[in-house]
Structure formats: structure tokens, C-alpha cells
Amino acid sequence: MNKERTSDVLEWRSSCPIASGLDVLGDKWSLVIVRDLIQHGTRTYSEFLASPEGVSTNILAARLKWLAAIGVIEHVDPERSARNNAYRLTPAGLALRPVLEELGRWSQRHLKSYNPDIVDIL
Amino acid sequence: MNKERTSDVLEWRSSCPIASGLDVLGDKWSLVIVRDLIQHGTRTYSEFLASPEGVSTNILAARLKWLAAIGVIEHVDPERSARNNAYRLTPAGLALRPVLEELGRWSQRHLKSYNPDIVDIL
DNA sequence: CAGTCTAACTTGCATATTACAAGTTAGAGC
């Protein structure tokens, strides 16, 4: 977890919405977590770990905490203990679907020559 | 520049188009550079540096090299020397516009409570 | 209801990436 993200008040690079979106989600793992939730609805900690990308446990824990802090995800049952308490997207998280759809579409069109294994999803 | 990105053959985390897109563009700076080019058409090295986000020179040079390597940007005049030779988007780079538009839209709707300064662009 | 199992983390440390400051290079203008 970096300094910006741990501090109570975020430090934004600019007033640009794109840069601000990247301040919050611009890393290799956050949107992969969101993708898992879009695909599966809910997901437990160990289910996230089982995704083919292979996130490490400390990064996953940090990102889940962060995504919950900014209101993108939440526990399915907030009262319940952590064990088997799945995460799900909030409305704000669900609203990321078009972003992922466009990114996926772009990759399928423009990255297949580099990664021929790319499949169709979403 | 990290190991994946300098190696001739990229190491992809999975066959997922979203994860692959993030393998290539999933950092804090690549899409900011693309945004500058969408807004301004062409942009020189020092113009990128002048953007409010304040990228550092080594990161900028590395990202420009990388984005050119994957065919997202190119020099306006490939024959010309580096001095004042602007960069522009390739067709593949231009195709990222919908991704940025959706990201910007999401930020405006869901990040304004955290960063009230966010403005409208694109 | 003590003991075991295991999901969900946390911690420590090596490696990789980013930031900041300073230095280098080469083409344009005089």
C-alpha cells in the first residue's frame, strides 16, 4: 500500500477525471479484482487468489481494503466474520463495467498479435 | 522499466483481455500520456512534462518508448531527429479513446466526493 | 467442548519500480 492510499486524505495529481481515476485504480490489480466480481457476482478471498493471474496475498488484502475504502466493493454481510464472507461490487463498482468492457474490446482488437491466447469475455 | 516490458516477449498474466490490457497499460502514467495526445493531437517530450500531473523525465522516456513499441504512439516524423519531433497516436492508440471516456465519466460520477476539483473534459 | 482444520489475513525480507536531482548529448540559431 502506498503513501497516497494509506493517508486519510488522498493526494490527487490533478483535477483531470482520467488522472484521478488512475490515481485510484491505476495499478495492475485493482481492475482485475473488479473484473472477477463482474464475472462472478461475489468472490471470497481465496477465490480471488485462485484467479489465473496469481495475485499475492498481501497485495490482495491491501487492494480489497482500498477498494472497500473508496466504496467500490463491500462485504456481502458486513456483520459476519471474515471467514467465507464474500465481497461484491457496490453500485459505484458496478458502474466500472463499461470501462472494463471498452478495455477488453480494445485488447481483443489491438493486443492479439502480441498475446494470441487472448479470449473473448464479458 | 520493468522486466516484463523490456523483454522481447511479454509475459502475460493470463488470456483475459482485461488483464492483458492492464499488463500493457495498467500503471499510473501510460494512459495519462494517451490522454494528452487525445486532447492535443501531438505532443513533444517537454510538452508532456508540462502537464499538471508532473511525470518525471525517466518515467516519461520509458513510457514513450514502451507505448511506441506496442504501437500505441509514434513520432510524427520518423526520419527527423528527436528535437521537437512530436509524438502522436497511432490508430490503435486512437482506439483507446472510448476507454478513457468511460473512465473519465466514471470518475466524474463516483470520485467527486473524494476529489471535488475534478473537472469535465473529453 | 477440546482439538484440528483452514480461510483470511499479517509480517519480514528480497526484488522491482518510481521519484527526484543531476548530468549528457546533439541539433538549431546566432
Add this chain to the structure above:
DNA sequence: GCTCTAACTTGTAATATGCAAGTTAGACTG
């Protein structure tokens, strides 16, 4: 040829990430 400066490169410190191991607490087992 000298100066100026755009476009980098290099060195090094600060952060973040990856990997392995350890911890905790609720669920299940006998």
C-alpha cells in the same frame, strides 16, 4: 564555433510488489 535548450540518461533514495512463512479465529469433528 559557441551558446542554448529539448530530449534524454544516470545515480540513488523512497515506494511498491512478490514470495514465503507465520498468525488468528471461526467452523467442523469426535
